Amino acid sequence: MSQALSFRYVGDSGVDETMNQQLVIKNDAPDSLAPVLSFKALDKNDHVLPHVKVSTVYGSDRGNLVVPYGTSIDILRFSGQREHDVADVRVTVQVATKVQIPAGPHDVATQALDSHGREIEKFERFSAVGLTNEDGFPVFVRIAYILWDQPSKGVTQQAVEVTPIGGLTFVPAHGTAVVKVSGKAAAAVARNSYGPAVSIKAYKSK
Template identity: 80%
Template sequence: MSMKVGRRRLAAVGVAVAVIGTLVSGCEPGALAGEARDAHPSESGSVSDVLSQALSFRYVGDSGVDETMNQLLTIKNGLPDSLVPVLSFKALDKNEHVLPHVKVSTVYGSDRGSLVAPYGMSTDILRFSGPGEHDVADVRVMVRTTTKARIPAGLHDVTTQALDAHGREISRFERFSAVRLTNKDDIPASVRIAYILWDQPPKGVTQQAVEVTVIGGLTRVPAHGTAVVKVSGKAAAAVVRNSYGPAVSIKAYNSQ
């Protein structure tokens, strides 16, 4: 199933791709969640098909608000279950034509089954590369499979705070030695941490995540609690290399 995901509108997923690599038409671009044509599965529809119907998407290249990330994909999950989608994408220009030489990948892994989407809203960050990467105005999302998460996720994002070698709070732009994770939800969270270096594009071009480094591994954060992850190895080298620069982020995302 493929759909175009507008910058300022939602498009609902109908029946998911039954065979990986084959696209199934039938959803009208721009339809609101729950209003997609041919969205009801047949009795023989797979569990993945049924779960995929709970997902809808919105792409925003630039929100126009300072200090917000660019090239965001918002994932809306209408089920009470946490879901793990595997998505693929086609980049579109302002005339809604496919940009065939632009590769679309993700930071958090919704294209490889690494991101857990809880009930409600979650996000991923898209990355574009190849000839025409600066011409991307929209994306078309293809749902390959969807499964229930082994580890459920809460409604709120787990927040991050950079710490120095003495455990003191410092800016993410400084040379930090650890990251403190804080979970506001009533259930434990299982997250991964991405340290993101952003480029500095000219006006009118969206900001791109040019380097993504994993900090630590899958980390459990207790309900209404915190956890501290030490920065080591490749992550420590990335912090040394990119600290005191103009644009970095430390983001936690639900995973399994």
């Protein structure tokens, strides 16, 4: 299964409103897979940066991200000496497990909702997240509330705080679901609303 996976690192796509430090994962297998990946950070000369730790937002380094046939992404986080010198990553597949429930190719869309179920901006203090699955397959997802840093020009934007909203959530084929914001997630939303850059992202999981 691991031979079906290939990877490409995109530090900055150059497109506005696009997340930085993306790991693009291509799955050529007909089955949905849950890989466990390991990473080495590389500089612009393809030299390993031994003191830079690479972790992920969606969990492809711990088998938490489900990648269907086609293209998926994870978001990488770098920490340690020379973390801003990362130009590429080397990816190793430790294991890739077949997932029994197939997933469709499209992302599950998220929408911030107020306490009355009305749609509001993700930068506001929202009370729930609406999920919409446009594919003909049911899917399980998790939601990440991501706080981004504000780097200087020429430095990629990094996820500095990632808070899960709810738990593993089932979204039916061509269907919707609503996840309430509570606990640590509610505290994070209260802390970061009306302030810095944030994202609400649903990713396929198990």
